[in-house]
Amino acid sequence: MAKRVGKTATEKELKELEIFLDRFPEYKKMQKVTDALTTDLKQQDPAVKQKDFSEGIEELWYKIKNSGEGQVVFEKRNVRSLIYWRVAAAILLMLTISGIFFYTNRQLADNQLTKVIIRHVYVPYGKTAGIIxxxxxxxxxxxGSTFSYPETFSKTTREVDLEGEGFFEVTKNAKKPFLVHTNTLTVKVLGTVFNVKAYRNDKNIETTLLTGRVQVELKDKPEKSIILLPNEKLIVDNNISGILNASAANAREAKIEYQVTALPRVSAKGIKETAWLYNRIVFTNQSFEEVAKQIERKYNVQITFEEQSLKNEQISGVLENESLEQALEIIKMxxxxxxxxxxxAIYLAHIGNAIN
Incomplete structure (x- = not known):
C-alpha cells in the first residue's frame, strides 16, 4: 500500500495487493481511507498539509480499529495463513503511514524548492559591481551586465546566468559543479578563476581561463565540449549556427565559429581580457567599432559613427584614468x-567630413 501511495509499486506488487484485498476485504476500508487521505492532501494548500495530515492519521487509526464488522471467518487449516496475513497487514499499515508521511513531506519540499528566490543584478554603464x-x-x-543567481544553491549544482561580462573566483566543491549560462554557451567548473564576456551585441563571446580548468558547452552543440587550460581563451561567434567541421581543402570557405588562443605571459593587469578589473581598456589591432563599445560601457555614453569605414579602422592603445575627451584624443593620435x-551622445567622423 505504501508503494502504491508513492507510485513506486510494480505490476506484480499491485496484483498481490489486489489478491490480498480480495481475500481480506476488511482491509479494503483501510485502502479507501488512505486513498481519500492522499487525494485530499494533493488538493490542499501546502501550508495546511502538515496539520491535516496529523488529523487524518488519527482518523485513519480510528476507522481501522472500527472496521471489524463483516470480517471473514476462517477454518482451522487457514489459521496460520490468517496470522501470516494479519502480520503482513500490520507491516503494510506501518509502511502505508510512512509512505503517506514521506509523500507529504516530499510534496512540501518540492513546493519549497519551487519558491527559491532568484536575485537579479544589473550594472549600469559607467559602473562595476562585486558580489559574493x-x-x-x-x-x-x-x-552593462545582467547577472542572476539563486539565493540558495541546489544540492547538486551551482547555476548562474550572465549577459555581459563577469570575472569569477569559484569556491571549490567537487560535488557541486559551478555553471555559468550565457545566451550562446555554458561554462562548467569545479573551482577556478576565469572571465566570461558575453554581451548580446558583441561580435564574439569570450571565455578566458587564468587558473584551474573549465569545460565549455555550446548551446546548439551540447555534445561538443571544449576544455580550456590556464592562460587560454575561447572565442565563439555570437551568432553561432554550428561547429566548424570542414577539411583543410575547404577551410578557407568555412566560417570559423570558435577558436582557442593562448594568452601572453603577462600580469592580469596587462591582459586586455581582464584589464577592465583595473578600470583599464587595452586594445590591440581591434576595430574602432569594438573599442567604441568598451568606451560606451566605461564612460556611460552612446557613440554614433557617421561613416561605416571609420568603424573598421584597426586601432591599438591603452585607456586608464583619462576623461572621455582625453580618451578620444589619445585614439586620434x-x-x-x-x-x-x-x-x-558622441558623434565620430573622418576629418574633412561633416558631423551631424
Missing part, C-alpha cells in the same frame, strides 16, 4: 578623426 555568492564564490561584473560631444 551563497557558496563564497566571488564575482565582479563589468558595466593613431587614427585621424573628429568628434562632437552632445551630453552623453
Amino acid at each position: 555568492l551563497p557558496d563564497g564564490t566571488k564575482v565582479k561584473l563589468n558595466s 593613431t587614427t585621424p578623426f573628429k568628434f562632437r560631444i552632445d551630453g552623453r
Whole structure:
C-alpha cells in the first residue's frame, strides 16, 4: 500500500495487493481511507498539509480499529495463513503511514524548492559591481551586465546566468559543479578563476581561463565540449549556427565559429581580457567599432559613427584614468578623426567630413 501511495509499486506488487484485498476485504476500508487521505492532501494548500495530515492519521487509526464488522471467518487449516496475513497487514499499515508521511513531506519540499528566490543584478554603464555568492564564490561584473543567481544553491549544482561580462573566483566543491549560462554557451567548473564576456551585441563571446580548468558547452552543440587550460581563451561567434567541421581543402570557405588562443605571459593587469578589473581598456589591432563599445560601457555614453569605414579602422592603445575627451584624443593620435560631444551622445567622423 505504501508503494502504491508513492507510485513506486510494480505490476506484480499491485496484483498481490489486489489478491490480498480480495481475500481480506476488511482491509479494503483501510485502502479507501488512505486513498481519500492522499487525494485530499494533493488538493490542499501546502501550508495546511502538515496539520491535516496529523488529523487524518488519527482518523485513519480510528476507522481501522472500527472496521471489524463483516470480517471473514476462517477454518482451522487457514489459521496460520490468517496470522501470516494479519502480520503482513500490520507491516503494510506501518509502511502505508510512512509512505503517506514521506509523500507529504516530499510534496512540501518540492513546493519549497519551487519558491527559491532568484536575485537579479544589473550594472549600469559607467559602473562595476562585486558580489559574493551563497557558496563564497566571488564575482565582479563589468558595466552593462545582467547577472542572476539563486539565493540558495541546489544540492547538486551551482547555476548562474550572465549577459555581459563577469570575472569569477569559484569556491571549490567537487560535488557541486559551478555553471555559468550565457545566451550562446555554458561554462562548467569545479573551482577556478576565469572571465566570461558575453554581451548580446558583441561580435564574439569570450571565455578566458587564468587558473584551474573549465569545460565549455555550446548551446546548439551540447555534445561538443571544449576544455580550456590556464592562460587560454575561447572565442565563439555570437551568432553561432554550428561547429566548424570542414577539411583543410575547404577551410578557407568555412566560417570559423570558435577558436582557442593562448594568452601572453603577462600580469592580469596587462591582459586586455581582464584589464577592465583595473578600470583599464587595452586594445590591440581591434576595430574602432569594438573599442567604441568598451568606451560606451566605461564612460556611460552612446557613440554614433557617421561613416561605416571609420568603424573598421584597426586601432591599438591603452585607456586608464583619462576623461572621455582625453580618451578620444589619445585614439586620434593613431587614427585621424573628429568628434562632437552632445551630453552623453558622441558623434565620430573622418576629418574633412561633416558631423551631424
